[in-house]
Amino acid sequence: MDPAANSVRLAPDVVVPLITQLFAAEGPGGPPADRPVRISALVSFQGDRRTRTERDLTRIAGALVAEALRQATPAQALQEAAPAEARNGRDGEAERAVTDALARSLHALGTVDMDDVRAVRLGPEAFARHLAVAAPDADRELPHAAARLHTAILHAVCDQILRFLVRRSAFVARGLAERAAATDAAFEEVYARGIIAGHDHLTIYGIDLAHSPDTWPLDAAYLSLETETDAGPTAPAEQALAGHDRVLLWGVAGSGKTTLVQWLAVSVARGRLSGQLARLRGRVPFVLPVRRFRQGGFPPPDRFLSAVRHPQADTQPDGWAERVLSAGRGLLLVDGIDEAPEGDREQLRQALRELPARYPGNVWLVTSRPSAVRENWLAAERFAELKLAPLSSEGVTAFIQRWHAAAREDGTDLDRLGSYEETLLDAVRISRELGRLATNPLMCGLICALHRDRRGYLPRGRKALYDAALSMLLERRDRERAMVPPDGIDLPQEPKIRLLQKLAHWMLVNGRSEMDRAVALETFAQHLPSIPHAARQGEPEEIYRHLLHRTGLLREPTPGSVDFVHRTFQDYLSARAVVERHDFDFLIDHAHLDDWEEVIRMSVALARPDECAYLLEGLLAARKGTRPVHARHRKLLAAACLEHATELDPAVRSRVHRYTRDLVRPTSLEAARALGWIGPIALEMLPDPTGVSDEEAHRLAVTATSIADDRAIDYLTRLRDRTSWAVRSQLARAWRRYDTDRYADEIIAHLEEGELDFPVSDAAELSALRRLGGRPCVQIAGAFTPEQLTEGLVAERLTELWLSYDLGDGLDLSWLAAFPRLHTLRLSPRNAGVTGVPEGVQVIVTGS
Template sequence: MSPGRQVFAVLGRQQGSGVLLTPHLILTCAHVVGGDEYADVAAVTGRGPLALRVIRCDDRLDFALLHSEEPLGPAPRPGALATDRPVPGCEILGFPKVQRYGGLKLDLDQYTGTALPMAGLVRKALTVELDHPPAEAPDDGPSPLAGLSGAPVYADGGLIGIVRAVPRGRGHRRLECVPLTAVLDHPDVRRLLPRDFAVPAPVVRTHPEDRPYETEYAEALGAAYRRTKIFGLDELDRRASEWDLDTAYLSLEAAAGDRGDTAPVPQRIDDLLASRPRVLIRGDAGAGKTTLVWWLAAHAATGTLGPNLAELNGLVPFVVPLRTLRARGAGFPNLADLPGVAGLVVDPAPDGWAGRVLAAGRALLLVDGLDEVPQEERDAAHAWLSGLLARYPRTRCVVTVRPLAVDPDWLGAERFEELSLLPMRDADIQAFVAAWHDAARLDDADPAGIDVLERDLSLQFRHNPVLADLARTPLLCAVICALHRLREGFLPESRWALYQSALQLLLGDRDKRRRIDAPDGIRMTVEEHQQLLQRIAAWLVRGGQTEFTRHQALHQVSRVLPGMPRVAGQGTPAEILTHLLNRSGLLQERTDDVFQFTHRTFQDFLAAKEFVEDDLVSELLQHVRDQQWHDVLLLAAGHCSRRELPALVEGVLAAGSSVRDRGRKTTLYVLAARCAQHAAWLSESLHARVRKAVKSVLPPRDASQLAQLAVLGPYVLPLLPAPEKTAEEAVTAVVSLICEVGGSEAIPYARGFAGSDRTVALAQSWARFPTEVYAREVLAHTDLANQVLNVTEPGQLPLLRTLPHARHLAFRGDFDAPELTTVLSGLSVNTVVIAENDVVTDPGFLRACGKELQQVQINHCPRVRIGALSGLDTLEDLILLAPRLGAGDLAAVAELPSLTRLILAVPELPDEGLDLTPLHQAPRQLEVLVTGVPERRITGRAALGSRLTVSR
């Protein structure tokens, strides 16, 4: 929105100016309204005048607030000076009297200047020096800036204050202003602002070129990262095949470590990123790591992230694609290199710009593909990243990596928290299928045919769990959509067959279906394409990289062509390479003269084919302990002949037997089992050895081993010990693995452990199994009297009445109040947890539980009004994680008659901190625990005495 539409003329005791603080509030100077109850305002658009009520007026600070019942438009972003250095490039907009045209009508005027943070330090005022003198005025006459009182002062696009006075004696070039932070610190103002009012962003700008450059930089980020290619749609025109990330982006689920919640469960990655300044994201190939980085970069730069990630809006993203650095042979970037490592189409940054951004805490560092760094260079990568963050500790950072590329807690000393991207759930797959087919309709002559295909594929996913298991990543789901469309419903049944079919689609069928015949004069078969591409892929894998230059690729093609005379006779090596880049659909230009496979998985698949065909299985096995080679080894199993596969499986087993570390042993034995699963035929004795090896690392001893074993899916279930033969201390691990595998095949195994008292995972994992069958066969036989039952899907709600022994319910997700009221009415529930809910505002539905309710937890529910918990007369425990505390909330909590314990964990605090004074009126037995709040920010502590515990 234009800043001019945020500015109003204010007509009170005198004429002044004003600016929107919120859509309903105009901020101006107190001396403009002069103590009147109402003032007229007029907009530059001609709207008005409107008579608005003066709801706050402070003569000491010299500010007033006018209230409008109707919204007047979007308000500017609040800002605050965070430097003692001059800040050039400030902008002032207002209605000085000298600007009237025709001597009567108001008109807006615009000034530029430099904020001088030290000039008004003693008076706690904001001083701005204008760049140019205003219109001249008589020595004894009014200032030419009269009427500018209340005009907004912007720096870096944010509102930092309003003009208050023009001191004499400086040629009318100096303005004295009220800092916005002083207004926002006023207790009356805080009570008038909405809860979601943005925290003022720091402004530290010291270079006149920074602001225009940041605009260009944000535009370049958008051009580079706002669009993505969707696999299987490249037969459309370029506009249709490149999909805007607003449409293509699917917020996946991730798992995080325990941060104090009683039962951490998967959450959307957007929600998890919101409260974590530094994150290491682990994810498999095709899981969406790079897409997430692109989406964050594009939207943070333009300030278009949603409310959950609003704190990132306006930050300056620095994308560091480590695969690109590897391709260029470059080292890790220094400060001056950061703006350029992503290869954006933008001019060089002003000298020192990146350092100024980092020093101000305005940087979002996005390091993509840590697994692309060779093992021997990862210590150097760690030193580079930790050194950068130690120098600039306020920098937010996201790092992506394959699941096992670095050790757990590798960045723990730098206060990184780890998230693991999870496979897509059935609902995510259905959402992806719908979105993919929406894109397919963009350029299809038969949209009705696309409708039929979409319905058929959706049904196949619902009724074929094997197919659904193949589609748990966005890449593979897109491959399945494309093949289903091409084959009109017929689909391959294994991961390896999917890739092989995808290559056939890209290298053989695509041009035929579009009736394109050798547009560049070169005709190649699918196998000929593969022979060339697999040499490039193997060379990349050997070098531990994923990107290459045209010169490097040309060298590889030139080495292969002498053995392919039919292809060599059709053109020079350069022409053959151009054909591959233009027609294969497998290579893409990432930046100028830097290329990559459209996805790492296709590179690994073709490299595996090359190693097997060149009889180099022994070379593959030399790298068996390097996780970066594991996908190549796994895909090689699909290429192996009946003679070669046993050697591969035995080699992986031998490597597992030779290591002592149980975690690495588990990794290798799981890899051997996955390779064996590719076999059309493998001797029973070797199958038995693989099963014995996997069985030797059961049950898992930590979360990492559990996740690896769960990848084997139903294969691992018969290898688990029977309930009666499972040691007491191993029950939890065995049950957790059964639940991690999930699905209908795991239900008999879960049923076997239903009578145990160590089956917390059974109550928490309902969503991983067929809903009704699991409730009937497992939950109905599980002791739920002392366990929290996770309810995450609407289909589970009516089944709660078949589980009357479930006394502790955790509703996770966006259930609305009517749904919760209906399901809780008549149930005997002792505990209710409401978690990760963005829709509920009034928790009054809890009263439907009657007199049985003793404990309530409200976790990460930003819209819930805590003060509306009144009427819960039997409530003894109240646990609030990340609550938004408004005025009167704690006073309402203090009135709960039976409350004996209150936990406030990481509350969202107002500027003045946490005031516990309202709790002084609570029953004497109330114990209070506060976590995540420094003691210096808590008032009202003394009166609570030993009943208060404060923990970091």
Template sequence: MVDPSALGARLASSAVAPLVKKLFVKDQPGAALVTKPVRISGLVSFTGEKKDVTPKDVEKIADELVRRALKAAGPGEIPVDAAEAVAVRTALAHSLAALGTLTIEDYEAVALGPEEFARTLRSHSAVTVATFALSRDAELFLDRLLHTASLHILNFFTQRSTYVARQQTQQSQQLAQLVKAVDVLLERLPSQSTEDAAFEARYAAYITARHGTLTIYGLDVYAGTSEWPLDTAYLSLEATRDRAWEGAAQVAAEQVLAQHDHVLLRGVAGSGKTTLVQWLAVTAADLTYRHGLTHLMGRVPFVLPMRRIVRPGTELPVPEQFLTSVGCLVTGEQPAGWVERVLRAGRGVLLVDGIDEISEERRKDAKRWLRDLTRTFPGNLWLVTTRPTAVPERWLDTTDFAELTLSPMAYDDVATFVRRWHRAAGVDESVGTALLRSVRSAPELDRLATNPLMCGMLCALHRDRRGFLPRDRKSVYRAALTMLVERRDVEREVAPGSAFGGRLPFDTQIQLLQKLAWWLIRNSRAEMDRSDAVRILGDAAPSMNIDGSGADVYRWLLLRSGLLREPADGRVDFLHRTFQDYLGARLAVQEMDFDLLVNQAGRTEWEDVILLAVAHARPVEAERMLRRLATDGTARGKLLAAASLRYATEVAPGARQHVEESVRSLIPPRTEYEAYALAEVGGPLVLGLLPGPDEAEGELAYLVPLVAARVGGPPALHFLTLFRDHPDERVQLVLTASWSTFDRELYLREVLAHLSRRPLVPVHGPEDLRALRSIGGWPNIKFVGPYRVEELTELIVPEQLTRLSLDAPHPVEGLAWLSAFPRLTDVDVDTEVDASRARQIPSGVRLNTPAK
């Protein structure tokens, strides 16, 4: 069989070029210069009011490309069967249809080159290759076809009469941007001494070298692969600010200082706060200014990790001590008074990382220090990071700090991280694709993949076990602990040296860590004082035949287990709360603290501990817990008992029946009210208890997805994808109505694009219309809120629309524009329409108005 990628390249230019040409409007004579960018979406022939090609024709063009490529193959060389050929054609059509959504110019597209342009089309496609479950050969065939088409598309752009003119315009714009950058630099770079300028260049080089690489979590399991260049490893996440009078506002995390001079950024452990600090430091130090972020141009970054600059018995550093306090290697070359001159000129970017990593007593000193510095040296940019609960809300409000929170990784962020991780590790892309499928299909794993730390852990575990990832949480945690605690040092040939000689056995380490975890859980703490940890470990050491003090054992676990951290001086916590819950539940079972566990059933933070305790318990113990949970009288307890059945290794038939009968009044729901109530009390826990699409019939068919939609979040979205092909019209109605509950782009790609019936879908603005257009349009649209006629006629695909509902807060001013939609049969409006306007309705269209 021929290489599938080579087969896709066999298409002759004479075969491809005419097909590609059909995708674009005819060139106009002359080479008119333009005053504003011309987007590729404005050139395609299957969008806009006057179309030579319809979205359906795009599918025909894709079909013809596939057919001709297969025809070019010789006997026995065809890499795909008939079914996969159809899937390849559909995926190719979706990628080509993305031409209508691209916001870049043809000049920029040519600069990308065919490989990157093909990737851009894939990333803008409404559906992913994974959606079609293509074989590896089919994926290669598709990639080569898209690459070949991209090559001809870019060549077509360069032959258009306006291309050269726009290229000249683009060059002029680049020169204008350069002039603007120079103006900014002149403003921020007052006359400097030669000594200051020379030192800043050396300091910038130091910052780039010091912070220009990342340690990719999980890669450090494999020698020599832990470091990765920051410019390719950095993953842009969202930061959210909740304003009571404006609602939630989102901004790319690296742009927070473009909107606010002073920012307090909160984020959970492993969420990427320190990585963001590194990226901002390196970007500000980049003297080529390729990033185009004018707010960072000409500025000098100071990275100030609180755990390093706050020392017992000493004051926080004054500006001239900034470099010394962090151990900067070029401190000795610093000109006297240089830092003060930079700050007086308002050129500093001060990145204060980890307020939570110092003691509460020193946080008061840090607050006073920040207040004094910001008032003494106004005009500089400040970013202060902390864990969410380390300091109260409005902690720095008196110094005009805006408070934002770093959001968890989005659905697509996880896919991007997994792809980059495997590329950095030198692993085939198909391994990462397989991991993503495993994570998406298991809610327990999906809940873990919320930040770079845990994503890296799952990647490493998946690779370590050669593509096999356990589906139950108990096994996942056990495997991850084995890799972290037992195998990492052995495989990296790390010497075991300790104060008590040798390496602590795996089971001994786990037993010690359990004691710390259970203490934290029982005391409702996320972290503990180091002195408490040392005392607990010291008390346990003699009974485990450890010849060392509690301090010796603590230091070993901190440095070698990979599970403990010191987030601040004198305090300790676990790498991730999930490991703490797993280990604590294990010890709770060993010590038979079952009454304590069951008594906490009403507290959501104990949910995972209880589930994992059932998983660890012996059959008799698990049965006792299940019966008590099922009979405690609360809906939460009954749901926990039902969810725990999946965790128990062995359950007697009588106990199982008792649990199932207790939850029968809750699941399945019988009315919409019960569905909403179930989602409210159960949250994500309930998703694993609901029947699937094959079991949901009658009223239950739409009540089940109604529960999931009300729960929300990534696990609920994955659950709803199981109902995409359900034949009940009410199910499809629930799926379309739930669009606004989830991430809109992701929901469109994973759910809406796959629905067959396509009932009335709520739309809240032009962005939603653009999204629907990217999948070829939608027949039944309900526009909620104010609208502009121009947006409706421009963005709704005319050939698709059959029913339009206008839920607007103002009267309809005219309806003649409805003639733009030839297949329209019904129009619903929420206001009365007078006779003159009613006569504007096109023939054959039924107007539905509110009943009097």
């Protein structure tokens, strides 16, 4: 369609009555509405049922042109149509010329050889071309710009004409619907195959890139993640999602948000969903990474595919996405709100208010880093808020075992991989520092890869871990295998890092997590002359391809764009670039933005002592015009950075403590949870809880249990003797975050049992609780077999049991007869159909 057509809009309430006048009124003797009818038999300005004259046709055309100009910018439209006349004040002549041309084009409705069914099938653009062929002289006398305006208005008018034909005839509407349904079904088969091809794989960092692919089948590599809420226990993510149609899912970098999105999309596309997720069968998944959205915010449904540059974007049937959503068949996976510039997030939020309301019945999953959006960000739109939980000890074990199983597929190191797996499992259990790092799939993957790469040796600390990962990915693998560079380019590690830093720094400055390939090439062209070792080996295009294919750090998610395999690498390289450029004022100026947090933390880890001091002092300093919430954020960020500073003036450390001491007495539960993100350093600043009220003790417990570090146990021991149910419940729910046996002995063993459900999420916790003598009220949050529960629970003590996981096919609960004192059984609504409950046991169905 002519680009000018995009600028013409016709308001239906004005235009529909005008379009209706072009056609004869329905009545006795009129054309039938149950079969195709020639359009020439329907018009009102010719034939036996004529009610309009040529003058009426001109009047209608004039009103349509006037409305089109009113919806556009009239002066601009007329200047474009006839600039000379407009400058001389003869706008009316230009408008009359376009009106006459449109009247001649509309007159062709009476001569075009076409019925209503065929016209509707053609669509407005092709139908407008047919009218133009039937009236070839309509715009012949118009200047070029005026002719373009006429064409644009004609296209818009034809769209309304075809809508009228559909409304007029149930036969046309039914045929159009049947044709659309067949076309949609055929397209959805192709689209499903595209979703599977595009997302049915995961990158596993560190697998030998020379002898095997760096991606693995999703089914083999996917690790079921767990979610948690403030009000209840953890649950498998698939189970938690099954109970909601709208979910906002929080997760830190590397926690598996995108992996979960991929798994859901592929599972729905394949139709392989069981249990509670079976309700998603037949839905159409839309994977919508926010980083792909261009300026303009959330795309409308007809641009979902083009906005994310999906391969099938140009072949989708007109109106397909709109029909899917209108029928309530969509699964919308909006991934990475945090990857939108902060200024755009309110616009995204508005779209997430409007679209679910406009298209009810669809399922929505929105993901974000926790710091990017506040609590209850979408609560008014009935989005449930869930958090991806850190990997439990069993989850870490499962990941390490899964990783090594995948690694064996490459056929190398087979004699060593078994011992690597065993020693790494032991190291993660024994080393507190390593356990702190292995909290999500990304970090677990890095640890596994480095452990294998370094023959069982692991660096300590996050900075050392990332430096070692860069060394592994950029140099050591190819060099230690004595590989001949396949592209003839042999770059040492440092020039590669310098070039990658340039891309990461550009993304940081421009607030992007993805850049156009052309921009990457321009960036290399600008900086290659200052990196002679790289400049001698190739042009920007060649260096780009080398880094893309040989580093394992870059990827092209769609043709024409490039990003880092994970945001964490981008943040780390950005921090290196900033520190080398001494851009500490630049960091300080942006410290209130949540997507700069990781860059600032890593900059502290990379900086020299005097630079650390300057950066931390800058975060503490008062800044004119700073909002109170931003000032508080900056001070807490300074506190969070302390654990990353290798060397720091004690006076600066003391000032950070002094400035933040009052900030770590939270006055609300939301503030208490927010404090947890600053990490273990917060434990040093929290007040002594022994003399505070129960309400404040609860808030302090929430903060401390938000810090997944065993050092929190030492603080929590000072809360374990509280009689407050809220405090005791908070401590009990946090068990899974810490060393199982130590937490059992130092916390669980001391909690007063009254009215308290003790949660159990894995076999280790079940065993520990039995060792403590059992408890009367137990909440089972992990998936167990009846045999495990009858053996693990203490039968003589159990009086109340809460099965809060999805029982699946195990709905026969006759095994509960093994617990003679059991009198109450609580179940989630999805397990309400159980059978075999022993007589005398009351069943209570609770909220999920």
